[in-house]
Amino acid sequence: MNLRDVATVFWRDWIVLKRRLTKFIFSRMVAPLLCLTAFGWGIGRNIQLDSGSYLDFIVPGIMALNSMNLGFHSIITVHAERVYHKNLEEYSLSPISAESFLTGKILGAVLKSLISSVIIILCAEIFGANIFLSPNLFLVLILNSIIFAEIGFYAAMKLSSYEEMAQVNTYILLPMSFLCGTFFKTATLPSAVRFLVECLPLTHASQLLRNLTSGGGILFESLLILTAYAAAGFFLSLHALKNCQED
Amino acid sequence: MIEILNLVKKFKSVDKNNQPTFKIAVDNVTLKIRRNEIFGILGPNGAGKTTLIKMLTGQILPTAGKIFYDGKTFEENKTAIKKMLGVVPQHINFDQDLNVGENLELHARLYGMEKIDRRQRIDKLLSYMELADCKNYSVKKLSGGMKRRLLIARALIHRPQILFLDEPTVALDPQVRRKIWALIEELAKGGVTIILTTHYIEEAEKLCQRTAIINGGKLIAVDSPQNFCDRLGKNSLEDVFVELTGRRNSL
Numbered sequence: 001m002n003l004r005d006v007a008t009v010f011w012r013d014w015i016v017l018k019r020r021l022t023k024f025i026f027s028r029m030v031a032p033l034l035c036l037t038a039f040g041w042g043i044g045r046n047i048q049l050d051s052g053s054y055l056d057f058i059v060p061g062i063m064a065l066n067s068m069n070l071g072f073h074s075i076i077t078v079h080a081e082r083v084y085h086k087n088l089e090e091y092s093l094s095p096i097s098a099e100s101f102l103t104g105k106i107l108g109a110v111l112k113s114l115i116s117s118v119i120i121i122l123c124a125e126i127f128g129a130n131i132f133l134s135p136n137l138f139l140v141l142i143l144n145s146i147i148f149a150e151i152g153f154y155a156a157m158k159l160s161s162y163e164e165m166a167q168v169n170t171y172i173l174l175p176m177s178f179l180c181g182t183f184f185k186t187a188t189l190p191s192a193v194r195f196l197v198e199c200l201p202l203t204h205a206s207q208l209l210r211n212l213t214s215g216g217g218i219l220f221e222s223l224l225i226l227t228a229y230a231a232a233g234f235f236l237s238l239h240a241l242k243n244c245q246e247d
Numbered sequence: 248m249i250e251i252l253n254l255v256k257k258f259k260s261v262d263k264n265n266q267p268t269f270k271i272a273v274d275n276v277t278l279k280i281r282r283n284e285i286f287g288i289l290g291p292n293g294a295g296k297t298t299l300i301k302m303l304t305g306q307i308l309p310t311a312g313k314i315f316y317d318g319k320t321f322e323e324n325k326t327a328i329k330k331m332l333g334v335v336p337q338h339i340n341f342d343q344d345l346n347v348g349e350n351l352e353l354h355a356r357l358y359g360m361e362k363i364d365r366r367q368r369i370d371k372l373l374s375y376m377e378l379a380d381c382k383n384y385s386v387k388k389l390s391g392g393m394k395r396r397l398l399i400a401r402a403l404i405h406r407p408q409i410l411f412l413d414e415p416t417v418a419l420d421p422q423v424r425r426k427i428w429a430l431i432e433e434l435a436k437g438g439v440t441i442i443l444t445t446h447y448i449e450e451a452e453k454l455c456q457r458t459a460i461i462n463g464g465k466l467i468a469v470d471s472p473q474n475f476c477d478r479l480g481k482n483s484l485e486d487v488f489v490e491l492t493g494r495r496n497s498l
Contacts, residue, residue, distance in 0.1 A: 096357055
C-alpha cells in the first residue's frame with residue numbers, strides 16, 4: 001500500500017465533499033434532531049432509567065446508528081461508479097494498488113461519519129444530554145464506520161443493481177438499527193435473540209459508546225470484536241475488489 | 248514492442264439448457280505490435296476487440312496465453328507497464344462529480360505526477376484539445392465530441408508510450424471524426440504507439456499501417472491495408488473485411 005495513492009483516492013472524495021459541505025452538514029442534522037426530539041423529549045420523558053435520563057441513554061445509540069449509516073452510505077457510490085458510470089476502470093487501469101484504493105475510499109467514508117458524529121454531539125449538548133467526551137469515543141466511532149464502510153464496499157463490488165443494494169439496507173442495516181442496543185438494552189431480549197444480536201458489530205459499538213459517554217472505560221472484549229470485524233471486512237472487501245477487476 | 252502469445256479469454260456463461268458453460272471471447276490470438284506504429288484491430292460487433300484490449304491493458308486476466316511489453320509480462324513489471332499505457336475507452340467514463348480539470352487532475356495524481364508537472368500538463372493538453380475554456384465545466388455539460396477529446400486528453404496526461412483507442416470516433420459527426428483522426432496521426436508522429444479498435448473500415452484504412460482482422464474471437468489475418476487489397480485482389484479494405492469475415496476459413 002502506498003500512502004500517496006491512498007491520499008489521491010481520499011483527495012477525490014474530499015473535494016466532492018468540500019463542494020457540498022454546507023448541504024451535507026444541514027442534511028446530517030435532520031435525523032439526529034428528529035431522534036432527539038422524538039426519543040429524548042417525547043417518549044424519553046416517560047421512561048425512567050437507573051443510570052440517568054433516557055436522553056443520555058439514547059445519544060450513544062444514535063451515534064452508533066449514525067456512524068453505521070454514514071460509513072455504509074458514503075461508500076456505496078462506488079457501486080454506481082462500477083456498474084453505471086464505469087469510472088472505476090480509471091483506477092484499475094492506473095498503477096495504484098487495490099489496497100490503496102480501498103483504504104482511500106474507507107477514509108473518505110470515515111471523514112463523513114466523523115463530521116456527522118460531531119453534529120450529533122453538538123445537537124445532543126443543545127438538548128441537554130450529559131455526554132462525557134474522550135479520544136476513545138472517537139476511536140470507537142471510527143472503528144464502527146470502518147466496519148460498515150467495508151460492508152458497503154463489499155456489497156458494491158458483489159451486487160449488480162440498485163435494487164440489490166437497497167436490499168442490503170433492508171435486511172442488514174435496518175434490523176441492526178433497531179435490535180443492537182441503540183434504543184433499548186439487549187438484556188431485555190429473549191436469550192436466543194440476544195445471543196445473535198450480541199454477535200453483531202453495532203451492539204458492541206453501542207455498548208462501548210454508552211460506557212464511554214457515561215464516563216466509563218473501554219470494554220476490551222467489545223473493542224476486540226470490532227477490530228476483528230474491521231480486519232475481516234478489509235480482507236473480504238479487498239478480495240471482492242480484486243475479483244471484480246479480474247472478471 | 249508488444250508480443251501476444253496464444254491469448255485466450257473464456258467467460259462463464261449458460262447454454263440454452265441453463266447449464267454452465269464457457270463463451271470464448273478471444274481464441275488463441277498470437278500477434279506482434281511494433282513500436283511507433285498505428286495498429287488497427289478490426290472486427291464486427293462482438294468479435295472480441297474490446298476483450299482483447301482489456302487483457303492488453305491489464306483490466307482483465309487472460310484465461311491462457313501471455314502478453315509481453317518489451318519482453319516483460321504484467322506479473323513481472325505491473326506498475327511500470329501500467330505507466331507506459333494510456334487507454335481511451337469506448338464508453339464515456341468520467342467521474343461525474345468532478346469537473347473537467349479535476350478529472351484530469353485525478354488521473355495525473357493516480358499516475359504519481361508532481362504538482363507543477365501535472366498543472367502544466369493539464370493546461371497544455373486542454374489547449375491542445377481546444378478545451379481550455381472548459382476547465383471548470385461539469386463533464387456532464389460537454390458535447391459528445393468534446394467528451395471524446397477530453398477522454399484522449401486524460402489518457403495522454405501521464406505521457407504514455409502506447410495509446411489504446413477503443414472505437415474512438417463511434418457516434419461522432421464527420422467533422423469531429425476527422426479532427427480526431429488528425430490528432431491520432433499527430434500523436435503517432437510524436438512517437439506514441441497507437442492501437443486502435445474500430446468497426447469503421449475507412450478509419451482503419453486511413454490511419455493504420457497494419458491491421459488485424461478478428462472475427463468470433465479468432466485472429467483471421469494481419470497485414471497493411473494495401474497488402475490486404477493486393478493479396479485478395481480487392482479495391483478497398485471494406486471488400487477485404489467482408490471477404491475475410493464472411494469466409495474465415497478461406498486463408
